[in-house]
Amino acid sequence: MRQPRRTRAQELLATDDSLLDVVDHVLNKGVVLTGEVILGVAGVDLIYLRLSALLCAVDALERTSSR
């Protein structure tokens, strides 16, 4: 049976994106304004080192489960 087409709002709000992707977008992207930003530079670097390793791990897991 054909799936009903999602509305634009449903596409945006019913997200199943992984936490890793959310972290990458929300912490690593977006407008940088000259306010007080709570993350120190060292903290951000640490998060991204781990993020990169985790994204690699996700790929490995997906390949294992698809075999």
Add this chain to the structure above:
Amino acid sequence: MTSLYVYAVLAQRPRKQIAGVGVARERLRVGRYGCLFAVVGAVRAVPTVSPRAVRAHDAVVRRVMVSADAVLPVRFGTVFHGRAALARSLAERESALCEALRLVEAREQMTLRVYGDAADVTPGEREIAGAPAHPVGGAGTRYLARRALANHVPALTRLRPFLGALVVAERAERHGKPPLLASAYHLIPRGASDEYRAALARAEPALAPLRVRVSGPWPAYAFTPGPAA
């Protein structure tokens, strides 16, 4: 003392009030700052990073997108001590923000993760990137060739014929940490994500041995102006 936590910068006031609450379960407000608008929440303390907080931030930006056409997400954790400080910061970047708002209007972002071995970048693709396998010329030419290669994402060359006019703008980052080779961010018309995924599925055979994982639609996180000089 309360501070203003900023979620998004808009070109126009949203068509309706933003539903729900923010990262500190605070009520959301829209304020006008010169010719720009900002979605803010009054918070007593600066929120700390946690899975719940980053998801809450993203959820607010998504709800804003439902009722506004031109939305620039603001990076997590941006807090101002008072309305005047936020107004000053927005005024300093007004020109760049307005230009970015025009770019993202009525558009949304798709994100691709490109996986494979570093060897999957062929010499031919190096040349397409403007970086021959054995660069010749002076130091400047070699620098430009290295820089072109550093920003080049091999799978994108093979994807473009399939994605065609769907992609309005593209940002790419090479990670160089196999198997994660790169991330690419595509700005597409709002509502075109199903079409984009279908085009990507058709492209998969042409990408082998590289693999791509797609997510989205996202607010246009990767299409915001860079940090102020």
